[in-house]
Amino acid sequence: xxxxxxxxxxxxxxxxxxxxxxxxxxxxxxxxxxxxxxxxxxxxxxxxxxxxxxxxxxxxxxxxxxxxxxxxxxxxxxxxxxxxxxxxxxxxxxxxxxxxxxxxxxxxxxxxxxxxxxxxxxxxxxxxxxxxxxxxxxxxxxxxxxxxxxxxxxxxxxxxxxxxxxxxxxxxxxxxxxxxxxxxxxxxxxxxxxxxxxxxxxxxxxxxxxxxxxxxxxxxxxxxxxxxxxxxxxxxxxxxxxxxxxxxxxxxxxxxxxxxxxxxxxxxxxxxxx
Amino acid sequence: xxxxxxxxxxxxxxxxxxxxxxxxxxxxxxxxxxxxxxxxxxxxxxxxxxxxxxxxxxxxxxxxxxxxxxxxxxxxxxxxxxxxxxxxxxxxxxxxxxxxxxxxxxxxxxxxxxxxxxxxxxxxxxxxxxxxxxxxxxxxxxxxxxxxxxxxxxxxxxxxxxxxxxxxxxxxxxxxxxxxxxxxxxxxxxxxxxxxxxxxxxxxxxxxxxxxxxxxxxxxxxxxxxxxxxxxxxxxxxxxxxxxxxxxxxxxxxxxxxxxxxxxx
Amino acid sequence: xxxxxxxxxxxxxxxxxxxxxxxxxxxxxxxxxxxxxxxxxxxxxxxxxxxxxxxxxxxxxxxxxxxxxxxxxxxxxxxxxxxxxxxxxxxxxxxxxxxxxxxxxxxxxxxxxxxxxxxxxxxxxxxxxxxxxxxxxxxxxxxxxxxxxxxxxxxxxxxxxxxxxxxxxxxxxxxxxxxxxxxxxxxxxxxxxxxxxxxxxxxxxxxxxxxxxxxxxxxxxxxxxxxxxxxxxxxxxxxxxxxxxxxxxxxxxxxxxxxxxxxxxxxxxxxxxxxxxxxxxxxxxxxxxx
Numbered sequence: 001x002x003x004x005x006x007x008x009x010x011x012x013x014x015x016x017x018x019x020x021x022x023x024x025x026x027x028x029x030x031x032x033x034x035x036x037x038x039x040x041x042x043x044x045x046x047x048x049x050x051x052x053x054x055x056x057x058x059x060x061x062x063x064x065x066x067x068x069x070x071x072x073x074x075x076x077x078x079x080x081x082x083x084x085x086x087x088x089x090x091x092x093x094x095x096x097x098x099x100x101x102x103x104x105x106x107x108x109x110x111x112x113x114x115x116x117x118x119x120x121x122x123x124x125x126x127x128x129x130x131x132x133x134x135x136x137x138x139x140x141x142x143x144x145x146x147x148x149x150x151x152x153x154x155x156x157x158x159x160x161x162x163x164x165x166x167x168x169x170x171x172x173x174x175x176x177x178x179x180x181x182x183x184x185x186x187x188x189x190x191x192x193x194x195x196x197x198x199x200x201x202x203x204x205x206x207x208x209x210x211x212x213x214x215x216x217x218x219x220x221x222x223x224x225x226x227x228x229x230x231x232x233x234x235x236x237x238x239x240x241x242x243x244x245x246x247x248x249x250x251x252x253x254x255x256x257x258x259x260x261x262x263x264x265x266x267x268x269x270x271x272x273x274x
Numbered sequence: 275x276x277x278x279x280x281x282x283x284x285x286x287x288x289x290x291x292x293x294x295x296x297x298x299x300x301x302x303x304x305x306x307x308x309x310x311x312x313x314x315x316x317x318x319x320x321x322x323x324x325x326x327x328x329x330x331x332x333x334x335x336x337x338x339x340x341x342x343x344x345x346x347x348x349x350x351x352x353x354x355x356x357x358x359x360x361x362x363x364x365x366x367x368x369x370x371x372x373x374x375x376x377x378x379x380x381x382x383x384x385x386x387x388x389x390x391x392x393x394x395x396x397x398x399x400x401x402x403x404x405x406x407x408x409x410x411x412x413x414x415x416x417x418x419x420x421x422x423x424x425x426x427x428x429x430x431x432x433x434x435x436x437x438x439x440x441x442x443x444x445x446x447x448x449x450x451x452x453x454x455x456x457x458x459x460x461x462x463x464x465x466x467x468x469x470x471x472x473x474x475x476x477x478x479x480x481x482x483x484x485x486x487x488x489x490x491x492x493x494x495x496x497x498x499x500x501x502x503x504x505x506x507x508x509x510x511x512x513x514x515x516x517x518x519x520x521x522x523x524x525x526x527x528x529x530x531x532x533x534x535x536x537x538x539x
Numbered sequence: 540x541x542x543x544x545x546x547x548x549x550x551x552x553x554x555x556x557x558x559x560x561x562x563x564x565x566x567x568x569x570x571x572x573x574x575x576x577x578x579x580x581x582x583x584x585x586x587x588x589x590x591x592x593x594x595x596x597x598x599x600x601x602x603x604x605x606x607x608x609x610x611x612x613x614x615x616x617x618x619x620x621x622x623x624x625x626x627x628x629x630x631x632x633x634x635x636x637x638x639x640x641x642x643x644x645x646x647x648x649x650x651x652x653x654x655x656x657x658x659x660x661x662x663x664x665x666x667x668x669x670x671x672x673x674x675x676x677x678x679x680x681x682x683x684x685x686x687x688x689x690x691x692x693x694x695x696x697x698x699x700x701x702x703x704x705x706x707x708x709x710x711x712x713x714x715x716x717x718x719x720x721x722x723x724x725x726x727x728x729x730x731x732x733x734x735x736x737x738x739x740x741x742x743x744x745x746x747x748x749x750x751x752x753x754x755x756x757x758x759x760x761x762x763x764x765x766x767x768x769x770x771x772x773x774x775x776x777x778x779x780x781x782x783x784x785x786x787x788x789x790x791x792x793x794x795x796x797x798x799x800x801x802x803x804x805x806x807x808x809x810x811x812x813x814x815x816x817x818x819x820x821x822x823x824x825x826x827x828x829x
Contacts, residue, residue: 014683040715040716040717040718041685041686041687041714041715041718053498055494055497055498077500077502080497080498080499080500081500084498084499085495085498087491087494087495087498089488089491091443091488092487092488092491092492092495093491093492093495094439095435095436095439095492095495095496096407096435096439097405097406097407097435097438097439098405098407100510101407101510101511104510105496105499105501106499106500107510108507108508108509108510109499109500109501109502109507110500111506111507111508112508113508114508114509114510114511114512117508117510118510121510135286137442138439138443139442139443139446142581150495153499154498154499157499157500169713170712170713172580172581172742173742173743173783173784173785174580174581174783175581199715199716238715238716238717239715239716239717240716242788243788243789243792243810244792246810247792247810247813247814247817250810250811250814251814251817251818254814254818256818256821265791265792265795265796266795268792268795268796269795269796269798269799269801270799272796272799272801272817272821273796273799273800273801447633450628450633451633451634453590453595453628454626454628454631454633454634455634455646456595456621457593457595457621457625457626457628457697458621458646458647458650458696458697458700459618459621459622459646459647459650459651459700460646460650461650475636476634476636476646479636480633480634480635480636483636483682484633
């Protein structure tokens with residue numbers, strides 16, 4: 001569904017030097033997957049996200065969305081309808097003074113008939129659990145609620161894939177839970193492909209597949225149990241690991257024999273006390 | 275604190291007035307405002323006042339709130355009344371030495387103030403009963419003939435919508451930045467005009483930078499949702515003139531007719 | 540300089556339909572040299588509370604006393620208190636406005652009316668403290684620095700006031716794990732080297748459990764707990780989830796292990812210590828099982 005082939009993105013920094021935000025990245029994401037992309041600030045994860053819906057064009061290599069090349073201008077709008085994107089700052093995505101008007105923004109841009117737009121707005125708000133807030137002004141909502149409205153706004157365009165670029169970085173724990181829960185439910189019930197970019201490890205473990213990036217490269221790619229098992233490497237990249245994985249690694253290095261791939265509290269408890 | 279300001283606050287509702295097409299509301303407001311100048315007798319003003327009260331009652335807006343919209347402009351009202359009362363030549367009614375209020379002046383003063391009050395009240399009623407989005411939609415539609423003259427009507431309307439959306443957000447941010455700078459000893463309340471202007475720099479610079487950053491983020495988000503200008507865009511809420519609008523036009527027409535008859539008939 | 544709040548209530552926008560009671564009867568005394576964490580859900584009143592400590596907000600009811608003197612009495616010198624209680628708001632990099640790092644950090648000291656020499660000294664010392672030596676950074680534009688560096692410049696701007704109390708509201712907001720660790724390192728270093736009292740406001744139990752010696756839990760405008768972090772975790776009658784906060788993940792893990800019969804001390808917060816304790820506990824049972 002999404003394919004990055006030797007994808008490169010270069011830019012000029014402060015001193016005029018050419019830097020590679022993405023350095024020959026190869027990534028294949030199939031329809032229906034839930035992929036978390038983690039990495040520290042500057043690892044290139046947000047840059048990669050912006051290639052997935054043609055907000056950025058490659059400086060080298062290619063990015064294909066359902067077979068469409070992001071470099072071809074005539075494909076731009078089809079790609080963006082197919083791959084919806086939610087950004088980090090909850091306020092700076094909301095265009096209208098009323099929730100339902102904002103969710104309608106996308107379908108209006110697609111030139112859909114009014115009756116269809118009304119239907120989609122209602123459906124999208126229901127999917128994120130914000131139907132009661134239809135007529136609210138965005139400034140009265142919490143961060144988590146604003147992000148759910150943003151997700152609804154994207155869903156109203158009936159995308160096949162949802163890319164979320166650090167959607168919870170600016171939220172409090174309650175907001176983070178709300179957003180993650182909504183996204184997981186959407187993936188489970190509607191089968192939307194999800195690409196979730198974050199540096200919160202408790203969100204990454206919810207995904208079916210974790211991709212770790214650093215300095216424009218993909219370092220690790222696999223299920224959470226496999227990726228987070230490599231505690232030292234993840235730590236060295238400036239990221240957190242689940243506490244259970246951390247403790248398990250320490251016990252192993254102290255000589256204890258433990259199964260690999262322990263990333264949950266229950267997993268560790270079961271391994272230590274069967 | 276700053277968010278207490280009720281800038282053209284919208285009160286949602288289901289009244290006859292709320293349900294009028296926003297285009298007709300704008301045009302009817304303009305007609306009402308022009309007709310204010312037709313009135314030149316106490317009966318005329320009474321009629322205007324009654325009409326306003328009728329609209330207020332039908333719209334279901336609390337009277338106190340409507341009257342409060344005069345508050346920010348009471349200085350101008352006072353000035354207007356004062357200038358007319360003291361400057362109009364004629365038979366003196368009350369004198370303070372060389373300066374006096376004439377009978378004509380008194381009449382003029384009251385009438386001019388009344389006109390201003392009606393103007394403010396009607397405009398407020400417009401914003402109380404029409405959401406910002408509806409207003410900008412209406413303005414966009416009303417101005418659309420100007421597109422032929424290459425006026426970017428849609429873009430202007432979009433700018434207005436976004437500006438209105440961000441007013442409360444920016445007010446909150448202003449409050450935050452003010453507090454942060456006050457915590458470092460900034461003083462926003464004392465000093466002469468020049469000094470106060472300079473003291474605003476620590477408030478305005480961060481605000482501007484933030485506004486530009488928001489604009490950038492918002493533009494990206496809009497593009498991600500396939501925004502490409504006004505071409506081929508549809509609207510969820512289509513503006514449709516209905517029986518209500520015809521009725522409202524008839525009412526205003528009747529009122530203007532009566533005013534005209536009072537003046538010239 | 541001690542700060543005491545007695546019977547403090549605060550209502551936002553009183554008398555309007557939007558009025559909201561943010562603080563409902565706060566009694567609190569903080570002393571110099573403490574490291575206090577204030578934790579609670581959004582809307583619990585944490586930010587409102589700390590803004591009373593330096594007089595940015597005035598109680599609707601109740602008294603704030605600094606060193607025994609009413610902060611809001613006539614003639615009280617609020618400006619001096621603001622210097623002594625430094626406040627770093629959330630996303631402090633959003634308040635930067637000067638053309639050079641030096642000038643921005645100097646804003647506070649200049650507002651205090653210090654001489655140019657004193658200002659220079661304060662700026663250099665503050666920048667040193669946040670790990671951005673003046674020799675490298677003084678003339679640079681704050682807007683050309685990385686996000687983490689901008690934040691440290693903003694913090695330096697508050698430290699330059701040489702306050703007795705440093706209040707930080709969510710200092711790690713928006714930072715990645717390494718950025719978060721670095722900033723807390725810095726705060727801890729500041730605390731040890733300068734003797735400033737630190738008041739840390741956060742949602743995040745992970746951060747505050749390790750660092751604070753005294754923890755205040757706020758919920759809907761009231762202080763529900765005031766004591767040692769470990770006492771809070773031990774007390775199973777306190778409905779943390781209702782208050783919108785959770786145990787540190789280490790403590791949750793230990794609880795899960797204890798439920799399985801492995802006795803590990805639940806006041807431990809360092810992973811290394813926990814691993815060691817697990818080994819000991821396992822050794823005490825039959826080898827390798829519970």
